Amino acid sequence: MSVSSDANAERLRLDAPADALTRLYFIFGSPIAHVRAPVVWSTLMKRYGVNALMLPADVHSDHVDVAIAGVKDVANVDGMIFTMPHKFTAMKHADVLTARAQRIGSINLLRRRADGSWEGDNVDGTGFVDGLRADGVRLKDAHVTMHGCGGVGRSIGWSLATQDIARLTVFDLDETRAQALADAIRQDSKALIEVGTMADGSDMREVDVAINASPLGLDADDALPFAVDRLPPHAVVADVIMDPHMTALLNAASARGLKVHHGRNMMNHAMPVAASFFGLDDAFDWNGASVQA
Amino acid sequence: MSVSSDANAERLRLDAPADALTRLYFIFGSPIAHVRAPVVWSTLMKRYGVNALMLPADVHSDHVDVAIAGVKDVANVDGMIFTMPHKFTAMKHADVLTARAQRIGSINLLRRRADGSWEGDNVDGTGFVDGLRADGVRLKDAHVTMHGCGGVGRSIGWSLATQDIARLTVFDLDETRAQALADAIRQDSKALIEVGTMADGSDMREVDVAINASPLGLDADDALPFAVDRLPPHAVVADVIMDPHMTALLNAASARGLKVHHGRNMMNHAMPVAASFFGLDDAFDWNGASVQA
Structure with a gap:
């Protein structure tokens, strides 16, 4: 006993x-x-x-x-x-x-x-932005796109909007969600805050930082949240998904020679x-x- | 970081x-x-x-x-x-x-x-009884007294009543509480279950095991829950109080040469x-x- x-x-x-x-x-x-x-x-x-x-x-x-x-x-x-x-x-x-x-x-x-x-x-978004900066990603005057305006997207969107970026385009399959986020963060931002349409990848040529804040990529069968082939060579592709470490999106970006930013950075810096x-x-x-x- | x-x-x-x-x-x-x-x-x-x-x-x-x-x-x-x-x-x-x-x-x-x-x-009472037996205390045909019929007292009272003891006398400053416990456990017991009166220490001469299940002893200034001077030399005095390890009651019993049973046994065996x-x-x-x- x-x-x-x-x-x-x-x-x-x-x-x-x-x-x-x-x-x-x-x-x-x-x-x-x-x-x-x-x-x-x-x-x-x-x-x-x-x-x-x-x-x-x-x-x-x-x-x-x-x-x-x-x-x-x-x-x-x-x-x-x-x-x-x-x-x-x-x-x-x-x-x-x-x-x-x-x-x-x-x-x-x-x-x-x-x-x-x-x-x-x-503090999700603060951690994400801190992680980008620690990874050497330049945000000053940048054009940033973010796909996914749900929970973590709203947090990242607000944090980006309060940085010294030039322009933030937010996307969501549910366009009302993207609009709601843009409306909420515009008042705190000096940047141009706009809602993109999912079908329209035309202006990806001017994007400096493209972020996936949607759940797409959690499953191996998921479609890419956005195409990477029109991004300029200096663009950074960032993902919020931590597992897998290399999502299909990051693999595609890496194959094109673009800098990738892993999801784990957000948690480490949050x-x-x-x-x-x-x-x-x-x-x-x-x-x-x-x-x- | x-x-x-x-x-x-x-x-x-x-x-x-x-x-x-x-x-x-x-x-x-x-x-x-x-x-x-x-x-x-x-x-x-x-x-x-x-x-x-x-x-x-x-x-x-x-x-x-x-x-x-x-x-x-x-x-x-x-x-x-x-x-x-x-x-x-x-x-x-x-x-x-x-x-x-x-x-x-x-x-x-x-x-x-x-x-x-x-x-x-x-399982408080089960632990207490297991602890008594592990400590070599004989319960068969014993006359047991218990002072204190609150939470832990009710649990110990029920466990004692379902052992092979001869007699259990329960005491409480609130006599209705003692009566309620006696009524609840009598139907599960082959022993004589009775309510004692606090003033009456006369029959302590026939007691084999005397238990304190009241909070008395937690504070150094507390009165003893019962007098030990009329207990027979073979009697065991047990306390449910764990801290102090030696309560005033156990000290008094020890000074009279009686076997003492510490409160910690209950938790160890529960x-x-x-x-x-x-x-x-x-x-x-x-x-x-x-x-x-």
């Missing part, structure tokens, strides 16, 4: 993956099996002596409101991350929203503030922004960290 | 305290800082390669219904433990109750069954019963385990 002496109690406590004082963070998603946040965050927390864990929360859309409300009532929960398909639903659980989350219309982060209220933010939002950035030694996100 | 090569990804995954497939268990309590379950369970899970964690859930009574409902809606949560003050409230969140939980009127365990329903059980209820007992190598609970 489990009875023993007191001898190894202290050793066990130090080695334990959790104790009574562990602070909890959750990533809500459905499906959840592919998410990397628990490994990446929990490993950093352990490495830097933060007594906290990032845990998977496999929650179906039918149950997400009850689940979020319940998890908020656990006092040692400090924050939540939301991935597909919960980013829109989660927003109504925030008592306060950052300006960008309001404009984007969804959240991927929720944190407990000192007064007990919950603040929502959306993470420091999220850590700052959660108040954990001082604990994490980013220069020393080399965590594979 | 957090960007790196793929090189150490697999090592990190193996070392990570949590990943996307981690199954979750929670212990609900308020306060929570003193509970040992997260360290003990999580350490065993890690040691035996069970990808699961036992996590603290610091939940105030005002919020516990919402919190339990929410945690149940997280599909990778397999079970919950309830400690003070949630054992009564938690019961209504069970779809099914074990026979003993029904009789005891509270639960300390809740597990998700294969059909998705939740089953409640109460744990294998709980592990079995959670379906984890096959994974845990109890013979090899020497976890300090």
Whole structure:
């Protein structure tokens, strides 16, 4: 049975993956099996002596409101991350929203503030733009196209619109969605914000950065979100899809000799922004960290 | 920043305290800082390669219904433990109750069954009785007294009543509570079940095992739950209080040369019963385990 002496109690406590004082963070998603946040965050927390864990929360859309409300009532929960398909639903659980989350219309982060209220933010787009810049992609005065104006597309669209780009053309199979995004971000932007039509690839010759923010590419059978053959030689093709690492789109762009930008960059660069939002950035030694996100 | 090569990804995954497939268990309590379950369970899970964690859930009574409902809606949560003050409230969140939980009127365990329903059980008393027997305390034909008929007292009372004891006398400052327990357990017992009066210590001379199941002893200033000076020399004095390890009651009994039985035995022996209820007992190598609970 489990009875023993007191001898190894202290050793066990130090080695334990959790104790009574562990602070909890959750990533809500459905499906959840592919998410990397628990490994990446929990490993950093352990490495830097933060007594906290990032845990998977496999929650179906039918149950997400009850689940979020319940998890908020656990006092040692400090924050939540939301991935597909919960980013829109989660927003109504925030008592306060950052300006960008309001404009984007969804959240991927929720944190407990000192007064007990919950603040929502959306840092997908910020992470994406940070990733582009870190990868040496020039955005100043650029003409950028983005295909897909759903959850992550809205976040990236807002972040691009607030950069020093010259022009952003947004596309969606559902043109009303593209129009809604253009309307929402135009007021925050000095760039020309316009809605493209999916059939019209004619002006791809002037595009500097072409982004896929749609789900096309998740399945090997998916059509390309856009054709790459009319892009100029200096164009960069970026994808938000992380798995596969090389999507059909990126393969096609690479075959044409274009620079490609992998989906994983977004998550890698959103993470420091999220850590700052959660108040954990001082604990994490980013220069020393080399965590594979 | 957090960007790196793929090189150490697999090592990190193996070392990570949590990943996307981690199954979750929670212990609900308020306060929570003193509970040992997260360290003990999580350490065993890690040691035996069970990808699961036992996590603290610091939940105030005002919020516990919402919190339990929410945690149940997280599909990778397999079970919950309830400690003070949630054992009564938690019961209504069970779809099914074990026979003993029904009789005891509270639960300390809740597990998700294969059909998705939740089953409640109460193993405090079973753990307590197992602990007594493992400590060599003879219960056959014994006269047992128990002071305190609240949550843990009801569980211990039911477990004692279903043993081969001769007589069980239950006491409580609130005599209706003692009467309610006696009435609930009498129908399951072959022993004489009776309610004692707190003022009356006269028949302590015939007592073989005297148990404190009240909170008296948690504070150093507390009065003794009962006097030990009239107990016979062979009597055993048992306490449910784990901290302090030596309560004033146990000190007094020890000073009189009586055998004492520490509160920690109950938790140590309830744990294998709980592990079995959670379906984890096959994974845990109890013979090899020497976890300090």
